[in-house]
Amino acid sequence: MTDNSRMDLVPIGLIHTPYSSRKDAPHQGRDSQEICEIELFSEYAHGLLDLERCTHLIVLYWLHLADRCCLIARPPRDGKEHGVFATRTPNRPNPIALDIVELLEVDGRRLKVRGMDALDGSTLLDIKPYSSGIDNIEGARIGWHE
Numbered sequence: 001m002t003d004n005s006r007m008d009l010v011p012i013g014l015i016h017t018p019y020s021s022r023k024d025a026p027h028q029g030r031d032s033q034e035i036c037e038i039e040l041f042s043e044y045a046h047g048l049l050d051l052e053r054c055t056h057l058i059v060l061y062w063l064h065l066a067d068r069c070c071l072i073a074r075p076p077r078d079g080k081e082h083g084v085f086a087t088r089t090p091n092r093p094n095p096i097a098l099d100i101v102e103l104l105e106v107d108g109r110r111l112k113v114r115g116m117d118a119l120d121g122s123t124l125l126d127i128k129p130y131s132s133g134i135d136n137i138e139g140a141r142i143g144w145h146e
């Protein structure tokens with residue numbers, strides 16, 4: 001039996017991108033046309049059943065080079081200080097990133113996607129289908145971006 005009260009994360013795969021350093025990666029994958037590859041470890045491949053029927057995915061990955069001590073960030077957008085939880089900074093106590101990507105191809109346990117901002121070799125934590133019906137909130141905004 002799995003003890004679900006323990007907060008254990010298991011790597012379920014690897015992300016392959018052209019970005020070898022933090023400055024090479026786009027701030028948001030949404031801004032990039034680059035095609036990247038997500039490789040699921042074989043023991044999780046069965047979980048891909050029906051995935052090819054999804055157009056877009058939510059990809060959660062581990063920011064392994066992040067600074068986990070920061071609570072204040074200074075994003076490039078305005079150069080001003082904001083609490084990390086009001087930003088998308090990679091430096092945060094639990095460095096989990098979220099990318100919404102376009103699914104281009106499923107080849108066994110390898111997925112070709114567009115829209116990643118992960119460094120090459122980042123650890124895959126989870127994949128969920130993105131749905132405009134479930135996830136899109138018309139007019140949602142970040143006040144300090146304006």
Ligand SMILES: C[S@@+](CC[C@H](N)C(=O)[O-])C[C@H]1O[C@@H](n2cnc3c(N)ncnc32)[C@H](O)[C@@H]1O
Pocket residue numbers: 021022023025026027028029062063064065066088089090096097098099117118119122
């Ligand atoms: C601003 S964060 C946004 C991440 C995700 N789209 C989000 O909103 O949660 C993206 C930046 O994180 C950095 N990054 C990517 N992979 C990383 C990793 N494995 N460890 C630390 N930093 C990483 C890169 O500099 C990239 O430009």
